[in-house]
Amino acid sequence: xxxxxxxxxxxxxxxxxxxxxxxxxxxxxxxxxxxxxxxxxxxxxxxxxxxxxxxxxxxxxxxxxxxxxxxxxxxxxxxxxxxxxxxxxxxxxxxxxxxxxxxxxxxxxxxxxxxxxxxxxxxxxxxxxxxxxxxxxxxxxxxxxxxxxxxxxxxxxxxxxxxxxxxxxxxxxxxxxxxxxxxxxxxxxxxxxxxxxxxxxxxxxxxxxxxxxxxxxxxxxxxxxxxxxxxxxxxxxxxxxxxxxxxxxxxxxxxxxxxxxxxxxxxxxxxxxxxxxxxxxxxxxxxxxxxxxxxxxxxxxxxxxxxxxxxxxxxxxxxxxxxxxxxxxxxxxxxxxxxxxxxxxxxxxxxxxxxxxxxxxxxxxx
Amino acid sequence: xxxxxxxxxxxxxxxxxxxxxxxxxxxxxxxxxxxxxxxxxxxxxxxxxxxxxxxxxxxxxxxxxxxxxxxxxxxxxxxxxxxxxxxxxxxxxxxxxxxxxxxxxxxxxxxxxxxxxxxxxxxxxxxxxxxxxxxxxxxxxxxxxxxxxxxxxxxxxxxxxxxxxxxxxxxxxxxxxxxxxxxxxxxxxxxxxxxxxxxxxxxxxxxxxxxxxxxxxxxxxxxxxxxxxxxxxxxxxxxxxxxxxxxxxxxxxxxxxxxxxxxxxxxxxxxxxxxxxxxxxxxxxxxxxxxxxxxxxxxxxxxxxxxxxxxxxxxxx
Amino acid sequence: xxxxxxxxxxxxxxxxxxxxxxxxxxxxxxxxxxxxxxxxxxxxxxxxxxxxxxxxxxxxxxxxxxxxxxxxxxxxxxxxxxxxxxxxxxxxxxxxxxxxxxxxxxxxxxxxxxxxxxxxxxxxxxxxxxxxxxxxxxxxxxxxxxxxxxxxxxxxxxxxxxxxxxxxxxxxxxxxxxxxxxxxxxxxxxxxxxxxxxxxxxxxxxxxxxxxxxxxxxxxxxxxxxxxxxxxxxxxxxxxxxxxxxxxxxxxxxxxxxxxxxxxxxxxxxxxxxxxxxxx
Numbered sequence: 032x033x034x035x036x037x038x039x040x041x042x043x044x045x046x047x048x049x050x051x052x053x054x055x056x057x058x059x060x061x062x063x064x065x066x067x068x069x070x071x072x073x074x075x076x077x078x079x080x081x082x083x084x085x086x087x088x089x090x091x092x093x094x095x096x097x098x099x100x101x102x103x104x105x106x107x108x109x110x111x112x113x114x115x116x117x118x119x120x121x122x123x124x125x126x127x128x129x130x131x132x133x134x135x136x137x138x139x140x141x142x143x144x145x146x147x148x149x150x151x152x153x154x155x156x157x158x159x160x161x162x163x164x165x166x167x168x169x170x171x172x173x174x175x176x177x178x179x180x181x182x183x184x185x186x187x188x189x190x191x192x193x194x195x196x197x198x199x200x201x202x203x204x205x206x207x208x209x210x211x212x213x214x215x216x217x218x219x220x221x222x223x224x225x226x227x228x229x230x231x232x233x234x235x236x237x238x239x240x241x242x243x244x245x246x247x248x249x250x251x252x253x254x255x256x257x258x259x260x261x262x263x264x265x266x267x268x269x270x271x272x273x274x275x276x277x278x279x280x281x282x283x284x285x286x287x288x289x290x291x292x293x294x295x296x297x298x299x300x301x302x303x304x305x306x307x308x309x310x311x312x313x314x315x316x317x318x319x320x321x322x323x324x325x326x327x328x329x330x331x332x333x334x335x336x337x338x339x340x341x342x343x344x345x346x347x348x349x350x351x352x353x354x355x356x357x358x359x360x361x362x363x364x365x366x367x368x369x370x371x372x373x374x375x376x377x378x379x380x381x382x383x384x385x386x387x388x389x390x391x392x393x394x395x396x397x
Numbered sequence: 398x399x400x401x402x403x404x405x406x407x408x409x410x411x412x413x414x415x416x417x418x419x420x421x422x423x424x425x426x427x428x429x430x431x432x433x434x435x436x437x438x439x440x441x442x443x444x445x446x447x448x449x450x451x452x453x454x455x456x457x458x459x460x461x462x463x464x465x466x467x468x469x470x471x472x473x474x475x476x477x478x479x480x481x482x483x484x485x486x487x488x489x490x491x492x493x494x495x496x497x498x499x500x501x502x503x504x505x506x507x508x509x510x511x512x513x514x515x516x517x518x519x520x521x522x523x524x525x526x527x528x529x530x531x532x533x534x535x536x537x538x539x540x541x542x543x544x545x546x547x548x549x550x551x552x553x554x555x556x557x558x559x560x561x562x563x564x565x566x567x568x569x570x571x572x573x574x575x576x577x578x579x580x581x582x583x584x585x586x587x588x589x590x591x592x593x594x595x596x597x598x599x600x601x602x603x604x605x606x607x608x609x610x611x612x613x614x615x616x617x618x619x620x621x622x623x624x625x626x627x628x629x630x631x632x633x634x635x636x637x638x639x640x641x642x643x644x645x646x647x648x649x650x651x652x653x654x655x656x657x658x659x660x661x662x663x664x665x666x667x668x669x670x671x672x673x674x675x676x677x678x679x680x681x682x683x684x685x686x687x688x689x690x691x692x693x694x695x696x697x698x699x700x701x702x703x704x705x706x707x708x709x710x711x712x713x714x
Numbered sequence: 715x716x717x718x719x720x721x722x723x724x725x726x727x728x729x730x731x732x733x734x735x736x737x738x739x740x741x742x743x744x745x746x747x748x749x750x751x752x753x754x755x756x757x758x759x760x761x762x763x764x765x766x767x768x769x770x771x772x773x774x775x776x777x778x779x780x781x782x783x784x785x786x787x788x789x790x791x792x793x794x795x796x797x798x799x800x801x802x803x804x805x806x807x808x809x810x811x812x813x814x815x816x817x818x819x820x821x822x823x824x825x826x827x828x829x830x831x832x833x834x835x836x837x838x839x840x841x842x843x844x845x846x847x848x849x850x851x852x853x854x855x856x857x858x859x860x861x862x863x864x865x866x867x868x869x870x871x872x873x874x875x876x877x878x879x880x881x882x883x884x885x886x887x888x889x890x891x892x893x894x895x896x897x898x899x900x901x902x903x904x905x906x907x908x909x910x911x912x913x914x915x916x917x918x919x920x921x922x923x924x925x926x927x928x929x930x931x932x933x934x935x936x937x938x939x940x941x942x943x944x945x946x947x948x949x950x951x952x953x954x955x956x957x958x959x960x961x962x963x964x965x966x967x968x969x970x971x972x973x974x975x976x977x978x979x980x981x982x983x984x985x986x987x988x989x990x991x992x993x994x
Contacts, residue, residue: 083602104608116599120621129617130607181607418898419817423825426810426869429802433866434832437840437847444842501736504729516733518981520740525977527927527945530969533952534747537962545746545762579739587988640836643929647949663838670842671934684842691839698834 033107033184033217034059035080039089042075042241049075050241053089057219057234062211065221066228066264067238073221074189076238080219081110081187094184104133109178110187113194115170117162123149123173124158130181148180151213168199175210188220192227204230225265229253237261259387262313268344268356270381271319273312273329280304284377287312291350295327297377302390310390311383316344316358318379321365325374331355332370336363347371442691445684455681462685472682476689478657479665482570486661487638489574490581491631497578498585498630499623503615505586506593517590521583528580532647535576539563563648566658573659577644581637585630592626593619625706632701639694642667662690744970751775751967755960775964779951782961785968787940788947795857795943796925799864803921804914806865807872812902814873815880816888832870837863838930848935855939863931868921875920875987879913880906916987919980926973944969 035057042050050072057063065073078084080091082103091099098106109130117126127148131141149155152172162170171191178186191207192200208231211218222228228235229249236246237260244264245257256262262270275295278286284298287310295312304310314327331349338361345357345365357373365371382390445462447455466472501520505513523531538545539562547559562572596619604614642663645653651673653660668676670683749765750758757770764770779785814826837844844863845854853859883906891901932946942950948969955961977984 078602081602081606083605102608103606108606110603110606112599112603114597114599116597116603118600118604118618129604129609133608133613177603177607416819419813419819421899422809422813422902425802425806426829426873427825429806429862429865430829430832430869433844433847433862434837434840434869435828437837437843438835440843440846441840444846497736501733504733507729510729512730512733516737517985519737521981521985522974522977523740523744525923525973526744526970527929527973529927529929529945529949530966533948533962533966534743537959537966538743538746543759543762543959548762583740584988587985591988636834636836640838642838646929646933680842680846687839687842691835694835694839 033094034092035063035185035217035219036092036095037076037080037089038091040076040079040086040091041089042072042079042084042087048241050079050087053241053243055236055243055246057217059217060215061233062208062218062220062231063234063236064228064232065219065236065238066223066225067244068264069223071238072241073223073238077110077187077189077219077221080185081108082106083110107184108187109181109183109185110189111174111178111191113190115162115174115194117170117173117177119162122159122161123154123165123176126162126173127154127176127180130177134181144180148176151179152176167195168203171195171203175207179210179214184217186214186216186218188218190222191220192222192224207231225267229265235265237264239264255389256313256381257389259311259313259383262381262383262389266315268316268358270313270315271353271355272383273314273349273353273355275310275312277304277306277308277310279306289329290353291329291331293329297326297380297382302382304390309385311387313381313383314375314379316356319355319357319373319375321345321357321359321363321371321373323372323374325376325379327377327380328372328374329355330370330372333365333367335367336365338363345371345373347373438691441684442688444681445688447681447684449679449681458681462682463689466682466685466689475657475660475665476686479660479662482659483639483661485570486574486577486641487635489571490578490634490638493575493578494582494585494634495627495630497582498589499627501582501586502589502593503619505590517587521587523580524583526580528577528643529647531576531580532644535579536563536648539572564655566655569649569655569659573645573648576648577641581634584633585627588626588630589623592623596622628701628705632698632705635697635701636694639663639690639697662686662693666690747963747966748970751964758959758963772960775960775962776968778955778958778961779965779968782955783947783951783965784940784942785944785947785965788942788944789968789972791857791941791947792926792944795860795864796922798857798861799868799925800918800921802861802865803868803872804917807869807917808876808907808910808914809902810869811873811876811880812906815877829870829873832867833874837867841930841934845934853935855936855941857936857941859935860931860943863935864925864928868925872917872921875917876910876913879910883909912983915980915983919976919984920987922976923973944972 035055037053037055040050040053041048053076065076067073075084079086080093082098082101086099090097093106093108103110118129121129124145127145128141131144136144145158146155149158152175154169154172154176157165157169157173162173165173171194174191188207192203195203204227207220211231220227220231232249234246235249235252237244237252239260245252245261247255249265252261252265256265256270259272263272274290275287278288278294280286280303284296285304286294286296288294289312312327329349331347331353333345333347335346337344337346341361343359343361343363343365345359345363347355347357349355355373359365384390444455446457446459448458448461449455466476504510505517537543541547541559541561547556550556550559560568562568600618601614604618609617638661640663641661645659645661645664646667649659649664651664651668651671653664666683666686669686670678670680672678746762750762752766752773753764753770754772754774757764757766757772761770766772810829814822814829848854848859851859853862887905887909888901891905896905926943927945928943929945929949932943933949936942937946948965951965952962
């Protein structure tokens with residue numbers, strides 16, 4: 032079983048520690064996406080799994096076999112690079128065949144494998160071209176072909192879509208998802224784009240400063256972010272964060288004084304809240320609506336309205352300066368400069384403590 | 398030149414600019430370059446078609462100088478000798494220089510190499526110095542009088558290897574070629590080093606993931622990608638070698654001894670032009686030799702431009 | 715084939731060994747000369763590889779060179795010729811490079827090619843005519859003759875390097891100046907030239923070295939009358955005092971020293987120029 036297991040993986044470059052004690056299990060056939068801001072260590076982690084960087088500390092195993100000391104080629108992995116890394120002096124055919132050269136396959140066998148791969152990726156008419164004669168999307172497919180042909184047990188992708196334009200990116204994303212289903216292989220994919228992560232992953236690993244902030248299914252991360260970082264990173268536009276202080280709390284719910292002076296009542300808060308405790312309320316833009324509809328009401332003035340057609344994003348600020356984004360219907364009549372009251376159901380509110388850890392997920396159950 | 402400005406192709410903002418600017422900017426360079434470089438080159442070729450009588454008056458003589466150069470034993474033997482020596486000089490350069498240059502560059506381009514800049518700077522140092530000075534330095538070192546090299550070979554247990562390399566007919570040319578390689582190996586090293594650094598790390602990583610070891614990576618990925626640079630080094634060396642003069646003049650003098658064993662086209666040209674010992678100089682024959690050198694270099698450059706460079710296009714990395 | 719991923723220590727040591735060895739091969743001969751320049755004749759022969767000690771230290775070689783030849787004058791000649799040529803190459807080269815990259819005019823491409831000839835074809839081959847020309851201009855045995863020839867020799871490469879650099883200056887910068895109504899000469903002088911400064915260092919190093927080191931043209935155009943450059947001066951001096959080892963070694967050291975200093979000061983620009991040229 033080609034599970035990938037990381038136990039206590041750490042890595043330093045010189046005196047800077049890039050990864051701290053990473054523990055993770057990627058199951059056979061899973062599509063696991065590492066996501067995080069640049070410099071969070073996600074690419075280093077991928078390169079460690081590939082064998083391009085040494086393991087600083089900890090144990091890495093693939094399919095139950097410890098691979099710390101194995102060369103990349105012996106790990107039964109294949110990698111697709113951000114720059115595609117196509118050999119510019121070789122034709123598409125030779126690019127795809129290059130990796131088979133060293134595994135000692137017979138010529139006819141290699142040829143059959145290359146042609147089958149080209150068939151899958153619609154590269155057959157391009158086999159005799161050099162990379163410079165290919166479009167960005169075609170190069171991307173060759174890079175993927177080079178990985179497929181080796182029939183690895185784990186595919187590694189390092190931001191493979193970042194060099195493509197927006198339209199092609201969406202297409203290729205769907206192609207990769209299809210490929211994953213078709214091959215039923217384990218895939219590990221690095222990106223900084225949370226949309227890519229949400230759409231492709233069966234498991235998302237959010238990394239920040241070399242630590243795993245949270246790992247789980249996309250919707251689990253969306254509905255039950257473990258801390259403020261994950262809450263802010265997953266979802267677009269970002270979750271609104273409003274500072275507040277607990278006034279009173281009992282079995283029925285909690286009263287919380289917000290930074291702009293208003294007070295709000297939340298029902299059925301499962302966490303123990305002490306009066307006077309500092310908290311942060313998190314509400315996603317799509318869970319708010321204009322008007323007095325819910326128990327959590329906020330009043331502010333509108334700075335700008337972006338009309339996308341299917342929705343309008345309203346950007347406003349509260350009396351204390353907190354910025355709030357609201358997703359309202361496409362035909363919303365809100366105008367910039369006007370005053371607006373927005374509200375949310377108490378079930379849509381995430382509560383975080385002063386350290387940014389989630390207190391209670393009273394949000395819509397996953 | 399350059400004064401004739403085509404207005405039709407210009408945009409409105411450019412049209413307001415009078416052509417006098419262009420002329421003023423170009424004139425100094427074009428003038429000096431034309432008068433002291435291009436004109437003398439063309440005039441030399443023209444002059445090769447003349448002969449001088451005993452009063453120093455030049456007469457048009459067609460290809461007479463070239464016919465003499467190829468058929469009169471006085472000229473032809475020396476010309477052939479110089480040409481063959483020059484070819485040997487070049488071949489030694491290309492082979493030894495590229496092998497050492499590639500090896501040094503490959504080592505210098507290893508990731509996280511301690512002291513990289515210092516090595517590079519020091520190894521390049523001889524390239525900066527005058528060929529004449531280098532010639533004298535090696536003449537002293539190889540001199541049996543001083544005995545430095547003899548002592549050195551004794552110290553490493555190979556005293557029988559010592560010989561007056563610069564003085565023997567059989568070894569003079571090879572020795573001088575190797576001195577020149579020693580001096581200029583910094584150039585191929587530097588250019589190949591830069592070319593190696595330009596190969597994206599992703600390519601090497603990809604090959605590693607594909608199962609290639611260090612040697613595979615070098616021969617299948619890196620070497621093909623630095624071939625254009627090696628071609629460039631070869632043509633630069635070719636041009637430099639076929640008008641070389643200083644080193645042999647410094648080490649062996651005008652006669653390129655012993656017995657013309659180290660004579661190349663540059664020294665042959667100088668002797669023909671200025672004469673030596675009792676032999677008087679012959680400017681028109683000198684011009685003919687220069688014209689031949691010009692043709693040889695031109696052929697070399699053409700082969701490079703249309704034969705080699707075309708085939709080894711640089712890859713957009 | 716099992717290969718540990720950690721780079722083998724042993725391999726690294728071997729690499730350093732090889733590099734150190736070649737570094738010694740490269741600078742050993744030069745060090746040998748420099749060291750022996752400060753030793754007595756006896757020490758030069760008895761212990762050529764030893765550093766000068768209190769007992770063997772001697773400046774007699776330098777004394778002889780300075781007494782028997784006009785080394786100071788040769789040095790000054792070389793300096794004049796080099797500085798004069800480099801100044802002309804830079805001034806005329808920058809102007810031409812600017813005109814060729816900035817203005818579209820008929821003959822532009824042809825002029826570019828015309829200049830490129832000089833990069834590939836050595837100007838030496840025109841020596842017969844150059845000498846004739848200098849005789850006609852009455853410039854034989856003058857430094858002016860050398861400056862003119864070296865300027866012609868240095869211009870093509872300088873123009874190519876500078877043009878490449880000018881192309882990297884954002885177009886908007888010049889267009890903004892034009893919108894402000896600034897004249898073409900003024901744009902060149904106060905916008906382009908200041909931005910060219912880093913390139914100038916690289917071009918200067920590439921121009922200076924072949925000029926300073928050249929033997930051919932001093933030999934042909936200015937071999938006497940106290941107009942010798944240092945390279946020719948050393949060559950003539952050594953030819954005359956072959957057997958005086960102190961003097962020979964000292965004269966070589968004196969010729970090596972200036973380039974050594976220049977190299978230490980400018981090796982960064984030089985390396986940058988060489989490696990940037992290879993990117994093309």
